[in-house]
Amino acid sequence: GEQVYKYYADGEWKKSASGKSVSIVNPTTRKPQYKVQACTQEEVNKVMEAAKAAQKLWARTPLWKRAEYLHKAAAILKEHKAPIAECLVKEIAKPAKDAVTEVVRSGDLVSYTAEEGVRILGEGKLLVSDSFPGNERSKYCLSSKVPLGVVLAIPPFNYPVNLAVSKIAPALIAGNSLVLKPPTQGAVAALHMIQCFHLAGFPKGLISCVTGKGSEIGDFLTMHPGVNCISFTGGDTGIAISKKAGMIPLQMELGGKDACIVLEDADLDLVASNIVKGGYSYSGQRCTAVKVVLVMESVADAVVEKVEAKMAKLSVGSPEDDCDITPVVSESSANFIEGLVMDAKEKGATFCQEYRREGNLIWPLLLDHVRPDMRIAWEEPFGPVLPVIRISSVEEGIHHCNASNFGLQGCVFTRDINKAIMISDVMETGTVQINSAPARGPDHFPFQGLKDSGIGSQGITNSINMMTKIKSTVINLP
Numbered sequence: 517g518e519q520v521y522k523y524y525a526d527g528e529w530k531k532s533a534s535g536k537s538v539s540i541v542n543p544t545t546r547k548p549q550y551k552v553q554a555c556t557q558e559e560v561n562k563v564m565e566a567a568k569a570a571q572k573l574w575a576r577t578p579l580w581k582r583a584e585y586l587h588k589a590a591a592i593l594k595e596h597k598a599p600i601a602e603c604l605v606k607e608i609a610k611p612a613k614d615a616v617t618e619v620v621r622s623g624d625l626v627s628y629t630a631e632e633g634v635r636i637l638g639e640g641k642l643l644v645s646d647s648f649p650g651n652e653r654s655k656y657c658l659s660s661k662v663p664l665g666v667v668l669a670i671p672p673f674n675y676p677v678n679l680a681v682s683k684i685a686p687a688l689i690a691g692n693s694l695v696l697k698p699p700t701q702g703a704v705a706a707l708h709m710i711q712c713f714h715l716a717g718f719p720k721g722l723i724s725c726v727t728g729k730g731s732e733i734g735d736f737l738t739m740h741p742g743v744n745c746i747s748f749t750g751g752d753t754g755i756a757i758s759k760k761a762g763m764i765p766l767q768m769e770l771g772g773k774d775a776c777i778v779l780e781d782a783d784l785d786l787v788a789s790n791i792v793k794g795g796y797s798y799s800g801q802r803c804t805a806v807k808v809v810l811v812m813e814s815v816a817d818a819v820v821e822k823v824e825a826k827m828a829k830l831s832v833g834s835p836e837d838d839c840d841i842t843p844v845v846s847e848s849s850a851n852f853i854e855g856l857v858m859d860a861k862e863k864g865a866t867f868c869q870e871y872r873r874e875g876n877l878i879w880p881l882l883l884d885h886v887r888p889d890m891r892i893a894w895e896e897p898f899g900p901v902l903p904v905i906r907i908s909s910v911e912e913g914i915h916h917c918n919a920s921n922f923g924l925q926g927c928v929f930t931r932d933i934n935k936a937i938m939i940s941d942v943m944e945t946g947t948v949q950i951n952s953a954p955a956r957g958p959d960h961f962p963f964q965g966l967k968d969s970g971i972g973s974q975g976i977t978n979s980i981n982m983m984t985k986i987k988s989t990v991i992n993l994p
């Protein structure tokens with residue numbers, strides 16, 4: 517019969533006892549492309565037990581050896597970049613070249629994490645008691661970082677490989693075991709990536725990957741008593757997870773409405789190229805995409821004109837042909853984007869291009885003269901449509917940015933470094949980029965969102981630390 521990709525547990529590829537599968541629809545053809553197992557709750561229980569047992573031994577495996585396994589996995593991942601990238605093209609319509617880049621970036625992330633891990637986890641602390649009032653030097657406190665236990669990783673569809681390894685590698689180097697629940701779109705790419713970890717020879721049960729329906733195993737996984745940490749990237753579901761999860765550390769990244777503030781003295785060519793790159797790469801399906809342009813009225817016409825000229829050069833079509841703009845991930849996503857566009861149209865926004873859609877493919881669109889009463893001024897389209905709001909003062913721009921319930925990143929374009937720093941200081945976002953579009957990478961930089969954009973901080977170093985706990989031993993001298 518038809519192939520159903522197996523899930524990964526106990527170091528083996530398995531069929532689910534459910535006998536059911538979940539089908540993955542290719543966003544371009546809108547036809548079923550792959551099938552994965554619909555795992556049961558019982559199978560999740562088994563995975564959790566195995567993960568717990570494997571973790572105990574793994575935590576005692578020397579740090580340098582853990583790093584060696586990760587370096588091996590990184591090399592294998594890079595060797596297999598072509599078949600993995602092909603899955604990304606078919607499952608999430610990522611442009612062919614970007615799909616390869618995602619895998620290579622992931623290999624680099626895994627090796628960097630191994631290197632960073634041996635250094636930061638190889639270091640502990642010694643405190644002496646007599647620095648606190650009333651104490652003699654009678655106590656030595658030795659502290660080091662120990663693993664949390666079982667880490668549950670839930671990456672989103674837009675980076676099924678990269679945002680999986682950004683959770684897997686820190687978890688493993690720190691001595692944790694790892695359970696991956698990949699997104700349905702992107703599950704097969706994730707399974708291929710897991711195969712690379714399998715080939716690297718990690719102990720059985722240490723890594724597992726369960727696929728299935730959110731309704732069946734979603735809450736069951738996130739509320740499972742065997743889970744000691746959740747690292748999640750995605751949408752609103754993260755807010756629900758944070759309310760249901762137990763008393764465990766959470767790392768969350770839940771989207772954004774990243775603003776691009778353009779001042780009068782900005783380099784307008786630089787602005788335009790960053791708006792196009794930031795707003796439209798991977799068809800706007802990045803949490804760090806530029807999602808609203810706040811431009812000073814005096815330079816707005818010039819900026820819009822330059823952006824339009826660059827947009828005219830974007831190729832629109834299939835991911836296999838490496839087009840710049842490719843179909844968005846699902847029909848429901850395309851419908852949602854269209855809803856935002858139509859709302860803006862009814863309320864009087866200016867369309868810089870004609871709105872055009874075929875199936876899940878939406879042509880890139882710039883909406884000028886957007887006002888705060890339009891939904892697109894606040895909501896995240898996750899598509900190739902970008903609103904421009906004209907502002908008459910910097911304060912107006914900052915006010916709009918800070919009135920958002922999101923607070924991931926933002927960017928400001930100006931040649932005046934003092935103004936840039938002033939704006940960065942008052943912008944309520946986890947990161948502010950000066951003279952460049954928002955981006956998560958380089959992957960060792962801290963990455964975090966304020967407000968509804970997330971909990972905690974990511975980036976390689978922060979993720980390793982987040983997936984550990986401090987353990988101390990106090991030596992009491994006589």
Ligand code: G3H
Nearest residue numbers: 674802803804955956957
């Ligand atoms: O979609 C969210 C990602 O963390 C964004 O990563 O800035 O590398 O596209 P990126």
